[in-house]
Every structure is written in structure tokens, then in C-alpha cells.
Amino acid sequence: MKLEELLIDSLTRAAAQVFSTMLDVQVRCGSTSTERGLPQANDGVVSFIGLAGAWAGTGSLACSPVMACRICSQMLMTEQTAVNEDVLDAVAELTNMIIGGVKTDLEPHLGQLGLSIPTVIFGRNFKTKGAGGAEWIVTPFFWDEDALLAKVCLTRSEKSLAHATVLDPTCHLDF
């Protein structure tokens, strides 16, 4: 299986499962696309979490303030109408669980990966850019008409090339 297919499969499965088990919501998955690491214009709520090991990358969620409030309301079973600390923490937790699911899915193929701590950004008209030109897998998920974009990018760590087989005997080198 190609890395791209593996990432799409993992992301789709993890997002659907986390929405279902954590929020009791069935999300509809849209068409996956890929994008290069160009500066992206953003409005609303965007989260990032790092993946690191023999492979390194980033997972990210992006949604409107309305969707972020809806996620938090469902998670905490309280009505949230504005993006406050609880809403940002709810999006951080969703990021942690979805990208944590991706990590667990990837590890049998890529070796052990670590997950960092999520950061959440909220604003209007801000730009985000991943380092270098790594390709991102981007899949939209729909909860009724509200969309959430889930993204992940992953590249082989430079320093791991020489040591991959020593540090991590399960790291397959067939990508």
C-alpha cells in the first residue's frame, strides 16, 4: 500500500470512529484531496499536533467557529455559543484523539511514532504554512451541513534514514 492510501484510510477511519464514539455523531466523509505546503488562508479555528519518530509530520483540524462550538457543546453537553477556552480545549482534544488514531494505525507500517501536544488557533484571515513542500492529505467531514477539514502530512525524518533499521526494526522501507 502506498503511503498516501495508508494516510487517507487511517484519517478517514480515525475521524469517523472518534466522532461516533466520542460525540455519538455519524459524520459523512467527503472527497480527499492533496495540497502542497503553500501558505493557506484561514478563518475560524485551526489545530495542529506533531507526529515524530522515524517519520515526522503534522496533523491538523480546521473548522468554522460555529462547528467548533457545536463540537464542544456535544462533548461537554452544554450550550456553547462563542469560541472560549472550553471550545478551544474541545477542538484540541478532538485533534488529539483523531491524530492519535492515525498514529496507532500507522505504527505497524512505519514504526513507533510519538504524538506531541495540540495547539489551537482562533482568528480571522490568518495564514498558516507547513515547513518545506511536504504533501498534505486533506479530507472533509460533514456533520449535517457543518464541515471539518482533517489534514495530515508525513515525511521520513532526515536523521532517521541512517538509523531507522537500528532504532526501529519494524520500520518498513517500502515507501
Next chain:
Amino acid sequence: MKLEELLIDSLTRAAAQVFSTMLDVQVRCGSTSTERGLPQANDGVVSFIGLAGAWAGTGSLACSPVMACRICSQMLMTEQTAVNEDVLDAVAELTNMIIGGVKTDLEPHLGQLGLSIPTVIFGRNFKTKGAGGAEWIVTPFFWDEDALLAKVCLTRSEKSLAHATVLDPTCHLDF
């Protein structure tokens, strides 16, 4: 040595060294403070990179658009007057090198850590928040009158608690 002192030492040393060797600039280090993971208001350029292993965390740089352009101009030896793709990539690279230096400094004490891929954000009046209530070490560095804030937070990975000594025999448990 306490974790906090170790983080302050590593961050100060890594930032000074990277500015010196990469940009040929001597920066002045200001007073370190700590902050809890409350939502922070930002203007300008902010970067994030993940640290992951038996300990997980985030490193971050924050500066004005003027400082970001100055860093890029010095790095690429070209005149940059507006925050474009090259400027965002320069801040990403600086983040990678400074937090990479912190990682190398920490590993003899905390065991092997992975470094994710940096993300850079540029905008006005956007909020950022790290997950949970982890404490951040915040140190300002001054290049003449232009400031750059370097931050790092690190907490023990939940899942690593049970396996730390198995997965990583060098992980000291004295914090």
C-alpha cells in the same frame, strides 16, 4: 536539576547558538517567565513544532513581521520587506534549529525525543492555546531592539508512564 531549569538552560543556549552560527548575530537574552496554557493574543508571526517521546510538548517562536523579515533577510542575504513564503520558511527553519537544539540537550536527561515538522502562522489579532494547563517556559531574545519570544512546554506522555523504563532505559524518573 529541575525540569524547569533544564528547559531554561537548553532554550537559552540553543537560541543563542543558532542565532550566532546560522545568522551571525549575537542576541541578548531577557528574563525568563512562565505562563499557563491560557489563550494568548498574538499579532505577527508565530511558529509551532512538536516534541514527542516519553515526554511530549511543543516549542514555539513568536515575533513581529519586521523581525521575521529581518531574520529571513539575514538568512538568505536578500532584502525582505513583506511576510511572504520565504519569510515563513525562514522562521520555520529557525524554529526547527532552535527546538532541535533543545531536543538534543534534553535527550540525555529525558530519553529519546522526536521532532515534528514546524508550522508557521501569520496574522493579526489571532488567539493561540496549547492543550491542557501545561506550564510554558518563555524567554525573550533581543536582536538590537527587535524581540523574539521563544517558548517551550513539556509534560510526561500519559501512555509512556507504564512503559517508560521498558521503551527507554535512559529515561530518568527524577522529575
